[in-house]
Amino acid sequence: MNNRNIKMMNRDLEVIWHPCTQMKDHESLPLIPVKSGKGVWLYDFEGNAYIDAISSWWVNLFGHANPYINNRIKEQVDTLEHVLLAGFTHEPAIELAHRLVALTPKTLQKVFYVDNGSSAIEAALKMSYHYHRNNGKNKSLFLSLTNSYHGETIGALSVGDVALYKETYEPLLIANVQVPVPKDQTPKAAEEALKALEAMLEARAGEIAAFIIEPLIQGAGSMHMYHPDYLVGARRLTQQYDVHLIADEIMTGFGRTGEMFACEHAGISPDFMTLSKGLTGGYLPLSVVMTTDEVYSAFYCDYNEYKAFLHSHSYTGNPLACSAALATLELFERDNVIEANREKSRYIAQKLERFKRLDNVASVRQQGMVAAVELKGYDPKERIGLSVYRYGLEHGVLLRPLGSVVYFMPPYVITEEEINTMMDVAYEGIKKLEIKKWNGKRKAIF
Numbered sequence: 352m353n354n355r356n357i358k359m360m361n362r363d364l365e366v367i368w369h370p371c372t373q374m375k376d377h378e379s380l381p382l383i384p385v386k387s388g389k390g391v392w393l394y395d396f397e398g399n400a401y402i403d404a405i406s407s408w409w410v411n412l413f414g415h416a417n418p419y420i421n422n423r424i425k426e427q428v429d430t431l432e433h434v435l436l437a438g439f440t441h442e443p444a445i446e447l448a449h450r451l452v453a454l455t456p457k458t459l460q461k462v463f464y465v466d467n468g469s470s471a472i473e474a475a476l477k478m479s480y481h482y483h484r485n486n487g488k489n490k491s492l493f494l495s496l497t498n499s500y501h502g503e504t505i506g507a508l509s510v511g512d513v514a515l516y517k518e519t520y521e522p523l524l525i526a527n528v529q530v531p532v533p534k535d536q537t538p539k540a541a542e543e544a545l546k547a548l549e550a551m552l553e554a555r556a557g558e559i560a561a562f563i564i565e566p567l568i569q570g571a572g573s574m575h576m577y578h579p580d581y582l583v584g585a586r587r588l589t590q591q592y593d594v595h596l597i598a599d600e601i602m603t604g605f606g607r608t609g610e611m612f613a614c615e616h617a618g619i620s621p622d623f624m625t626l627s628k629g630l631t632g633g634y635l636p637l638s639v640v641m642t643t644d645e646v647y648s649a650f651y652c653d654y655n656e657y658k659a660f661l662h663s664h665s666y667t668g669n670p671l672a673c674s675a676a677l678a679t680l681e682l683f684e685r686d687n688v689i690e691a692n693r694e695k696s697r698y699i700a701q702k703l704e705r706f707k708r709l710d711n712v713a714s715v716r717q718q719g720m721v722a723a724v725e726l727k728g729y730d731p732k733e734r735i736g737l738s739v740y741r742y743g744l745e746h747g748v749l750l751r752p753l754g755s756v757v758y759f760m761p762p763y764v765i766t767e768e769e770i771n772t773m774m775d776v777a778y779e780g781i782k783k784l785e786i787k788k789w790n791g792k793r794k795a796i797f
């Protein structure tokens with residue numbers, strides 16, 4: 352790395368404790384200071400360019416510094432930057448809520464604003480528990496899938512199942528149980544997993560407030576994917592056993608899976624849907640919990656009955672974030688994005704084929720605009736993902752593998768040429784690992 356980048360990096364490391372990072376890694380791993388972004392590209396302080404192949408942690412949809420979204424935020428900032436949402440309201444929050452109700456599955460009629468993904472999960476869990484309580488039932492257990500991820504605040508962490516994030520905090524967590532996620536994308540795996548779900552509900556539905564799932568793709572669980580049949584069955588069973596279904600579409604929402612929402616692949620309508628990440632096109636923190644009139648009604652009564660949902664965050668429904676979200680939804684319509692993405696995901700599927708022929712590739716999978724390549728033959732201690740990450744950076748692509756799974760989740764504005772660069776660099780990086788392995792040198796450092 353050159354001087355301006357290094358200077359910036361050192362100044363950062365004096366004071367910033369980064370997320371999801373063993374800080375000591377930065378003794379040898381460069382920290383990339385980003386000066387600006389445009390479309391799928393990020394530029395550092397020396398003008399090096401990187402394709403953002405992971406949409407900056409899955410949030411960006413229409414590129415960095417998108418002129419359309421920029422303008423909407425600029426207009427809004429001169430009108431109203433923020434106002435509390437209790438006793439007061441504002442136009443962007445109202446318009447956005449109407450648009451979300453119109454877009455999401457039909458039974459979702461009410462929008463509760465929050466300000467980040469994990470907090471939306473907390474609110475949904477509390478709402479579900481509180482709904483049952485308002486109806487005279489004490490259900491304080493939550494059910495989720497193995498290998499799931501729902502965020503990292505205490506409640507969200509409790510219903511997750513990625514040991515790396517969860518294990519340390521086990522004594523702090525709230526009551527939760529898991530059932531196995533379908534093991535692959537086949538209908539048969541979905542059927543088997545539904546049997547386990549039914550057995551769990553049969554035994555413990557009386558205690559379980561809600562079953563929370565990431566529909567079709569478990570993001571942080573290494574882009575594990577399963578068949579929509581599972582969603583159909585899970586909806587049927589949760590209804591049958593009086594357990595809420597929470598669809599956590601924080602990552603899968605807004606077109607990632609090929610439809611606007613993953614639930615649409617199965618035609619299901621959950622009791623709660625959580626949305627964040629792509630909601631603002633990757634601009635500002637905002638999230639929502641969407642729910643049904645039935646849930647809403649269970650809280651609606653005279654104040655002194657003490658049934659109100661008194662959950663709040665200072666930046667709930669921030670107007671700047673809501674206008675970014677409105678601009679984002681307008682772009683979906685204006686550019687017919689879901690349709691255009693079908694073409695792009697077909698192209699990605701073609702490019703994915705040749706990864707299958709590499710000896711160190713166990714499997715490839717894809718769902719809409721998310722594609723993953725699972726590597727094999729490496730010890731987790733080798734930190735194979737880190738080697739691919741380094742290789743990507745050296746060749747102008749931001750890849751951030753999850754363990755030994757290299758994945759692509761680019762902004763939708765990516766061109767075929769940029770897809771070529773992104774996937775060719777990943778291919779070469781993975782292939783190089785293979786060569787090192789065949790040379791008998793198992794140490795995967797470039």
Ligand SMILES: *Cc1c(COP(=O)(O)O)cnc(C)c1O
Binds near residue numbers: 501571602627
């Ligand atoms: C990222 C994510 C969350 C947490 O959202 P944050 O805004 O990072 O707190 C929750 N659920 C899923 C499925 C996610 O991908």
